[in-house]
Amino acid sequence: MKVDKPTFDFAEISRQIDKAEGKDKPAVDKWNPEFCGDIDMHILRDGTWMYNGTPIGRPAMVNMFATVLWKEDDKYFLKTPVEKVGIKVDDVPFHFIHVESIEDGAGPSLCFISLTGDRVIASAENPIRVVTDVVSGEPSPYLTVRFGMEGLINRSVFYELVEKANEVLIEGVPHLVIQSAGEQFVLGRVD
Structure with missing residues (x-):
């Protein structure tokens, strides 16, 4: 049939x-x-x-x-x-192409804007996570959007975050950390 x-x-x-x-x-x-x-x-x-x-x-x-x-x-x-x-x-459905610093109820925050017009503030509900490829060492940064879906933060936006990040020791190892909406997000190790 x-x-x-x-x-x-x-x-x-x-x-x-x-x-x-x-x-x-x-x-x-x-x-x-x-x-x-x-x-x-x-x-x-x-x-x-x-x-x-x-x-x-x-x-x-x-x-x-x-x-x-x-x-x-x-x-x-x-x-x-x-x-x-x-x-x-292929990977995740959203793609973030811009970030801006804003003030909201939770203090200084990072608002990400996607190709599809979504505006997402990095926060406890919408965390940033970075996955590093074990072979190439290339980072892939993601931001939670909604309903368990994520967006890929494009390379130029990620470099903006790296420039704004602070170096923090985590278990004795230096890492780059960015803050938004009262939360800290680790971007990667400083090698």
């Missing part, structure tokens, strides 16, 4: 989201639609969103999809009130 691939009507998805939530960020954590199958959508490590092997050229469309992104275990989905479709993500 042949199983049809799920269809994905971009305009209809947009109407469903608007109808369910108005123009604010959708409450995808409250939606429980049935799984409809996988579609040929792919988020590359550099933050490029692909559909059927072609980059999605409309930033507004990508931004809309980012608002309905959902993660369960290690799988990613686009979720609306009536359907859930699987997509492929």
